[in-house]
Amino acid sequence: xxxxxxxxxxxxxxxxxxRLYGALLALTHLWTFFYWNRNQFFINSQSSINAEPICFxxxxxxxxxxxxxxxxxWAHTLTFYLGFTILTVVFFAFxxxxxxxxxxxxxxxxxxxFLHMSxxxxxxxxxxxxxxxxxxxxxxxxxxxxLKVMIVGFYVAAGLLxxxxxxxxxxxxxxxxxxxxxxxxxxxxxxxFLELVLVFGLLHHKRWVRxxxxxxxxxxxxxxxxxxxxxxxxxxxSVLSLFVLDEFIFNSKREQSENILLxxxxxxxxxxxxxxxxxxxxxxxxxxxxxxxxxxxGALRLSSLxxxxxxxxxxxxxxxxxxxxxVHLQKPMKNLGTRLxxxxxxxxxxxxxLCRANRDSxxxxxxSLTLFAKRVTEQHYKKSIDIKNVCELSNPLWAELYSGExx
Amino acid sequence: xxxxxxxxGVAAVSVIVAVLGFRANPQLLSYRQSYYKIVEAPPVASATxxxxxxxxxxxxxxxxxxxxxxxVAPGTxxxxxxxxxxxxxxxxxxxxxxxxxxxxTVDDTGVYIGSDTGWFFKMDHDGNILWRFYLPGSGNGIHxxxxxDDKKVYIGAYNGFMxxxxxxxxxxxxxxxxxxxxxxxxxxxxxxxxISGETRHPDGLVxxxxxxxxxxxxxxxxxxxxxxxxxxxxxxNDLILVGANSGRFFAFDAKTGETRWQQQLKGQIKGTPxxxxxxxxxxxxxRNYHAYDLKTGRSRWKTFMGGxxxxxxxxxxxxxxxxxxxxxxDIVGIKLADGExxxxxRHGDRNHQFSxxxxxxxxxxxxxxxxxxxxxxxxxxxxxxxxKLLNNIDLPGSFTSVPFAWQDKIYISLDKNQGLVVLQ
Numbered sequence: 001x002x003x004x005x006x007x008x009x010x011x012x013x014x015x016x017x018x019r020l021y022g023a024l025l026a027l028t029h030l031w032t033f034f035y036w037n038r039n040q041f042f043i044n045s046q047s048s049i050n051a052e053p054i055c056f057x058x059x060x061x062x063x064x065x066x067x068x069x070x071x072x073x074w075a076h077t078l079t080f081y082l083g084f085t086i087l088t089v090v091f092f093a094f095x096x097x098x099x100x101x102x103x104x105x106x107x108x109x110x111x112x113x114f115l116h117m118s119x120x121x122x123x124x125x126x127x128x129x130x131x132x133x134x135x136x137x138x139x140x141x142x143x144x145x146x147l148k149v150m151i152v153g154f155y156v157a158a159g160l161l162x163x164x165x166x167x168x169x170x171x172x173x174x175x176x177x178x179x180x181x182x183x184x185x186x187x188x189x190x191x192x193f194l195e196l197v198l199v200f201g202l203l204h205h206k207r208w209v210r211x212x213x214x215x216x217x218x219x220x221x222x223x224x225x226x227x228x229x230x231x232x233x234x235x236x237x238s239v240l241s242l243f244v245l246d247e248f249i250f251n252s253k254r255e256q257s258e259n260i261l262l263x264x265x266x267x268x269x270x271x272x273x274x275x276x277x278x279x280x281x282x283x284x285x286x287x288x289x290x291x292x293x294x295x296x297x298g299a300l301r302l303s304s305l306x307x308x309x310x311x312x313x314x315x316x317x318x319x320x321x322x323x324x325x326x327v328h329l330q331k332p333m334k335n336l337g338t339r340l341x342x343x344x345x346x347x348x349x350x351x352x353x354l355c356r357a358n359r360d361s362x363x364x365x366x367x368s369l370t371l372f373a374k375r376v377t378e379q380h381y382k383k384s385i386d387i388k389n390v391c392e393l394s395n396p397l398w399a400e401l402y403s404g405e406x407x
Numbered sequence: 408x409x410x411x412x413x414x415x416g417v418a419a420v421s422v423i424v425a426v427l428g429f430r431a432n433p434q435l436l437s438y439r440q441s442y443y444k445i446v447e448a449p450p451v452a453s454a455t456x457x458x459x460x461x462x463x464x465x466x467x468x469x470x471x472x473x474x475x476x477x478x479v480a481p482g483t484x485x486x487x488x489x490x491x492x493x494x495x496x497x498x499x500x501x502x503x504x505x506x507x508x509x510x511x512t513v514d515d516t517g518v519y520i521g522s523d524t525g526w527f528f529k530m531d532h533d534g535n536i537l538w539r540f541y542l543p544g545s546g547n548g549i550h551x552x553x554x555x556d557d558k559k560v561y562i563g564a565y566n567g568f569m570x571x572x573x574x575x576x577x578x579x580x581x582x583x584x585x586x587x588x589x590x591x592x593x594x595x596x597x598x599x600x601x602i603s604g605e606t607r608h609p610d611g612l613v614x615x616x617x618x619x620x621x622x623x624x625x626x627x628x629x630x631x632x633x634x635x636x637x638x639x640x641x642x643x644n645d646l647i648l649v650g651a652n653s654g655r656f657f658a659f660d661a662k663t664g665e666t667r668w669q670q671q672l673k674g675q676i677k678g679t680p681x682x683x684x685x686x687x688x689x690x691x692x693x694r695n696y697h698a699y700d701l702k703t704g705r706s707r708w709k710t711f712m713g714g715x716x717x718x719x720x721x722x723x724x725x726x727x728x729x730x731x732x733x734x735x736x737d738i739v740g741i742k743l744a745d746g747e748x749x750x751x752x753r754h755g756d757r758n759h760q761f762s763x764x765x766x767x768x769x770x771x772x773x774x775x776x777x778x779x780x781x782x783x784x785x786x787x788x789x790x791x792x793x794x795k796l797l798n799n800i801d802l803p804g805s806f807t808s809v810p811f812a813w814q815d816k817i818y819i820s821l822d823k824n825q826g827l828v829v830l831q
Contacts, residue, residue, distance in 0.1 A: 183819075196421075197421065210809065264416075265412055265415075266412040266416075267417025313450070313586030315452065315567060315568070317455055317568070317582050317584075319457065319579055321578075324539075325538055325539050325540060325541070325577050326540050326541075326572075326577055326578060326579045327540075327541045327542075328540075328541065328542040328543055328566075328568070328570075328579070328582070329543060330543035331543060332729075368455075368457065370455040370582075372452060372584055374450065374452065379448055379449075379450055379451055380450070380451045380453075381450060381451065381452045381453055381584070382453075383453065385499070386455065
């Protein structure tokens with residue numbers, strides 16, 4: 001193990017492109033800091049001051065853990081995160097500090113992962129992709145090849161999720177784009193074509209093909225800024241920077257022949273690259289085996305990218321039977337973005353917390369939860385959750401596995 | 408060879424993607440024709456059933472009393488024109504929203520009333536609360552009036568849900584998220600439940616629900632605007648009638664929800680249509696009262712009222728007269744055959760959100776009393792045929808709901824923390 005890590009560090013040390021790429025991946029933590037720090041989002045979420053206290057299913061009582069730490073401590077954590085990010089970037093700038101750079105990027109990623117997993121408010125594809133890319137940079141034996149193929153894989157997975165009326169019509173847009181009418185629809189079709197077909201140009205042996213593909217992707221992310229904000233584009237610029245570094249700034253020696261695209265389809269890439277690809281694609285496919293519409297689910301799509309594929313509408317019925325009568329409880333409203341407002345995990349978290357509080361007070365005799373959801377382009381609502389007695393479940397956050405029409 | 412392998416790989420991937428894509432989204436093939444028509448019809452919600460409770464689906468009491476929404480109390484409800492307050496019950500509305508408040512619905516089992524705080528109550532006839540049901544915010548609570556059958560009470564709320572509750576104990580029987588907001592009152596007719604709902608667009612819809620399961624049987628097309636109007640049923644032509652803020656008046660087939668006819672007016676239609684003798688009567692913000700033939704959808708007459716109309720016309724039985732309030736501060740008696748204004752009582756209260764109740768006068772057989780707000784804190788009793796003022800009753804607060812008569816009592820829900828008053 002030590003030998004293996006030593007070898008990875010040595011490979012990175014001897015390759016200026018990879019070191020610079022490491023610094024740029026470290027910068028994704030800087031963008032994360034800015035993103036989490038805007039409007040006190042991180043503090044509000046961790047302390048549940050102004051955000052729903054929501055958890056991932058594998059850490060159902062994360063809110064108790066988070067609230068056991070003071071607001072000041074969380075603020076210091078974020079400051080520490082920022083400082084460590086800057087340190088990591090500096091470490092990668094120098095050859096002799098590659099070892100601390102390696103471990104600090106690893107530590108930084110694990111720290112972010114831990115913070116991320118402690119709060120479902122932080123969910124998002126942008127983090128998911130960067131974890132994978134960082135892991136490949138640090139540990140993949142044929143890292144350059146794996147990274148490039150994986151990045152292309154991200155786009156293909158994202159493109160597949162966009163083959164539906166919601167994306168192609170523009171109904172999925174969370175803000176009104178600058179384009180409208182036929183031009184908007186044409187550009188949305190183009191994005192799907194770019195992500196499913198043209199993106200393979202990043203692996204082509206001809207340099208001009210790679211350059212044009214990269215340029216299109218960069219323009220796409222730049223254009224998306226006014227719809228999705230700064231964070232997603234900046235993360236993708238960091239992720240894509242490997243291609244820029246490799247092709248245009250440094251004439252560095254490559255591990256493989258240039259024709260990665262041909263080798264990909266003829267089975268001539270490294271075994272580790274194929275293993276990574278297979279695991280990645282299995283994770284993308286899993287939600288489709290668990291539910292009829294992953295965009296309406298929460299826990300069931302945790303393993304996969306869940307892109308800009310649809311906007312959802314929903315109604316919830318959290319009904320408590322008490323001694324005083326029946327109460328249809330208020331649905332959570334605190335600062336949920338478009339992507340989360342109909343996420344079943346939001347409602348399951350609320351029900352779980354009520355059940356937890358009720359263990360002592362026993363005020364609630366029965367708590368039932370029904371969630372009706374649909375894509376905005378659909379006419380009929382589906383029941384994504386339908387549980388008659390939530391408090392009987394040991395971990396309600398996994399309830400989607402056995403409840404609802406869409407499971 | 409290498410190139411062939413590459414092209415074969417790309418082709419295989421493309422085919423697989425295309426097949427998967429079209430299988431998952433068959434409507435894509437027709438998509439080119441309808442880029443902008445994303446959702447052509449209102450959403451269809453489904454209900455959750457919490458309790459098995461079969462009932463008759465025949466109304467024992469509902470808003471405006473009957474499915475034609477005549478506003479005439481049955482012969483068993485004959486309060487005297489000289490009633491006075493015997494009880495004032497708190498809490499009820501707090502005036503969160505300016506729309507007309509929920510009117511009480513009363514039958515032999517008790518008094519059922521919602522409030523703008525989100526609480527729904529059942530009381531006995533003396534005003535003692537028997538059970539309560541709370542529903543969550545929209546912020547505006549409940550503004551429609553309940554419909555009752557033999558076992559269940561049906562109520563919609565501003566959170567968009569229709570609820571059916573067990574009359575005995577307030578247990579939730581079923582709930583259906585019909586729309587995003589419901590401010591109207593449900594209609595029990597033709598063995599089913601009808602309700603108009605609103606969405607954020609802004610737009611509106613009418614839905615028919617199974618009263619025992621809450622299942623959505625049909626949803627109308629978009630109304631073009633919010634619908635504050637409650638639906639009315641025409642049994643002869645099997646029509647559901649409703650107006651909308653778009654100025655459109657619709658007649659839907661009660662069985663299928665298909666549009667039989669519709670009319671476009673220049674002003675919003677907020678009141679609930681009344682049916683009498685093959686004609687639908689309703690007022691509009693175009694300042695006219697309108698009468699439309701139910702079978703053909705053609706206008707029979709319209710009468711200028713001087714101000715926007717937001718209320719519903721109330722029938723005066725055996726007279727061919729309807730009575731209503733206007734925004735210019737009048738109570739008016741209209742000849743239903745041709746719209747001629749027969750009498751006008753000017754009181755000066757320019758609030759026009761409340762409709763009139765008509766009851767049989769216990770002291771004069773075959774004569775009728777009209778009960779209306781005539782000043783901000785006054786309930787007036789008039790001779791419904793002549794408009795002669797018979798009595799004024801001072802109230803502790805204003806009201807925008809419709810008084811409900813049961814036996815010799817009148818129940819009125821007041822605005823702004825003044826609760827519910829019982830008069831006898």
